[in-house]
Structure formats: structure tokens, C-alpha cells
Amino acid sequence: MSPYVLFVVNPAAGRGRVGQMLERLERLIHQQASGLKVEVAVTQRPGHATELAQQAPPQSRVVAVGGDGTVHEVVRGLVGSDKVLGVVPIGSGNDFARMVGLHRLGLEGAVEAALRAPAQPVDLGLVNQQPYGASLGIGFDAAVARKALEAPTFLRGMPRYLYSLFGVLRELELPHLELYQDDHLVYQGPSLLVALMNAPTYGGGIPIVPQAVPTDGRLSVAVAGRFSRLGVVGILPRLLTGRHVHHPRLRFFQGEAFLVRFDRPVPAHTDGELIPPSSEYRVRVLPKGLAVAGFAG
Numbered sequence: 470m471s472p473y474v475l476f477v478v479n480p481a482a483g484r485g486r487v488g489q490m491l492e493r494l495e496r497l498i499h500q501q502a503s504g505l506k507v508e509v510a511v512t513q514r515p516g517h518a519t520e521l522a523q524q525a526p527p528q529s530r531v532v533a534v535g536g537d538g539t540v541h542e543v544v545r546g547l548v549g550s551d552k553v554l555g556v557v558p559i560g561s562g563n564d565f566a567r568m569v570g571l572h573r574l575g576l577e578g579a580v581e582a583a584l585r586a587p588a589q590p591v592d593l594g595l596v597n598q599q600p601y602g603a604s605l606g607i608g609f610d611a612a613v614a615r616k617a618l619e620a621p622t623f624l625r626g627m628p629r630y631l632y633s634l635f636g637v638l639r640e641l642e643l644p645h646l647e648l649y650q651d652d653h654l655v656y657q658g659p660s661l662l663v664a665l666m667n668a669p670t671y672g673g674g675i676p677i678v679p680q681a682v683p684t685d686g687r688l689s690v691a692v693a694g695r696f697s698r699l700g701v702v703g704i705l706p707r708l709l710t711g712r713h714v715h716h717p718r719l720r721f722f723q724g725e726a727f728l729v730r731f732d733r734p735v736p737a738h739t740d741g742e743l744i745p746p747s748s749e750y751r752v753r754v755l756p757k758g759l760a761v762a763g764f765a766g
């Protein structure tokens with residue numbers, strides 16, 4: 470029996486580009502799906518993709534059409550099931566697709582892979598019991614993302630990012646971090662950010678932990694320690710090209726389970742989606758947590 474494939478399309482992804490492509494997308498999917506049972510569902514609101522993924526029948530493929538936020542919501546609906554994740558990356562960042570090698574396929578190639586390519590498992594992360602696919606960022610980058618929500622609506626793209634970045638820099642006051650790996654304290658001190666990664670990149674290709682491998686049964690962790698405002702501005706260009714890894718205020722760890730504890734609630738994001746700020750994040754890897762169509766392993 471051929472599998473049932475549900476495409477979950479987020480019209481808001483890619484800054485609304487997906488919504489503008491809806492008809493073309495549906496045509497393409499139905500053209501390529503001959504012989505398969507396929508349905509296309511358009512999300513109506515944030516969180517809807519998780520419900521749709523949960524409701525899909527056992528052993529089906531559920532394909533996230535959008536960016537990392539859409540993938541994140543579908544992952545949340547699939548974890549612990551025998552369903553397979555597909556990804557048609559049309560977001561702004563697409564770091565999950567980059568992690569599993571699907572970002573270079575182009576639209577038709579990605580639809581084809583979602584429909585018919587064999588599936589291989591990847592690790593997932595779990596933070597305070599909630600799954601994530603590619604990234605967990607705690608601290609500075611999440612604060613910038615949060616600030617962007619308050620930015621004036623006329624600011625878009627890079628101006629919006631710079632507004633948010635300098636807004637957070639102006640108020641910069643580093644929390645005190647204690648990082649435990651398997652119950653051992655491995656780092657303590659002021660911290661700009663902590664990234665607990667399954668993927669090497671976040672934020673649309675920023676190689677925060679270039680050595681991360683999503684099939685090694687471990688999370689790769691970067692801790693940025695005490696940074697001044699000027700220090701942050703100095704490290705950013707190096708971060709974009711992966712030249713930050715030898716910076717003396719950066720530390721890297723790899724492992725299965727971490728406890729991230731702060732002296733106050735600190736903002737965080739999973740796969741680029743903000744989660745409620747907390748002073749404690751319990752994080753672990755879920756080895757081979759989800760099968761992904763078109764992932765070569």
C-alpha cells in the first residue's frame with residue numbers, strides 16, 4: 470500500500486512568499502504525486518501545523534512546507550510516532566533543511582524527495598520535555614529575536630535586525646550561567662549566549678557549532694562567556710564565517726544531557742521560535758528521534 474502524504478503548507482513562511490505560491494505549489498504537488506495518496510493542508514494559525522501532524526494517520530509522511538518554524542511545529546506533532554517528516558524548505562532560514570541536506574534540491578526536487586525518497590532517522594533535541602529539530606539558542610540571540618517583535622512595522626529585513634541588535638546591546642546585562650553536563654558543572658560565569666545544537670547552523674546559515682552532526686547521538690554546545698558591547702560587535706562578523714571558534718571567550722562541549730541554569734529568567738528560542746523565558750533549561754538529545762524523507766544519513 471502506498472503511504473499517505475500530507476503536505477502542511479504555512480502561507481506566512483518566507484515572509485508571505487509561500488502564500489503567494491499556493492496555487493503553483495498545489496499544482497506541482499499533485500502533478501508529481503501520481504499513484505500516491507496526497508493531501509495539501511494550509512495552516513490557519515501558529516501551532517496549527519502541530520495539530521495537523523498529530524492528526525495524520527500512522528505511518529504517513531507529513532511534509533512541512535515553509536521554514537524552520539513550520540518544521541519545528543510538525544516535528545512537535547510527529548515525535549514519538551512512526552510517521553516520517555518531509556521538508557520543502559521555502560522559509561527565510563531553512564537551517565533544518567540545511568542540516569539534512571535538503572536545502573539544495575530546489576522546489577521540484579524537494580517535493581519529489583518528500584514524496585518518494587527513502588527516510589533515515591536524525592537525532593532531535595529535547596528542552597524541558599519539548600522537542601526541537603535543529604537549534605536551541607538561549608540568551609543574546611533570543612533577546613534580539615524578541616526585540617524584533619517590538620520593532621516599528623515599517624522596519625524590515627536588515628534594518629529591523631540592526632534596530633533589535635542595538636536595542637539589546639544598549640541594555641546588555643549578562644546573566645550568570647551554570648552549565649552542567651551529565652550532572653557535572655562544566656562552566657560557570659557571565660554568559661552572552663548558550664547554543665545547544667543538533668545542526669551546525671542557526672539563524673539562516675550561521676555556523677555557531679560547525680562540528681555538530683545530527684546523527685551522532687549528541688548535542689553540540691557553544692557557550693559565549695563575558696562579552697562587552699564592543700566585543701559583541703567584533704565577534705559578529707567572525708561568527709558569520711565560522712572564524713569565531715578559536716575566540717578565548719567561547720567554549721564548546723558535546724554530550725547527551727545538559728542543565729543550563731541562570732540567576733534570572735533568560736529568553737530562548739527553539740528552531741528560531743521564541744519559547745517562554747526560564748532560569749532553567751533541561752536539555753537532552755533524543756537519538757534517532759525522527760525519520761526524515763530524503764535524508765541520506
Ligand SMILES: Nc1ncnc2c1ncn2[C@@H]1O[C@H](COP(=O)(O)OP(=O)(O)OP(=O)(O)O)[C@@H](O)[C@H]1O
Pocket residue numbers: 479480481482483484512513514515516517535536537538539540542559560561562563564740741742
Ligand atoms: N496561517 C498562519 N498565519 C500566520 N502565521 C502562521 C500561520 N501558520 C503558521 N504561522 C507561523 O509562521 C511563522 C513563521 O514560519 P516559518 O518559520 O516556517 O517561516 P520563516 O520565518 O520564513 O522561516 P525560517 O524560520 O526558516 O526563517 C511560525 O512561527 C508559524 O507559527
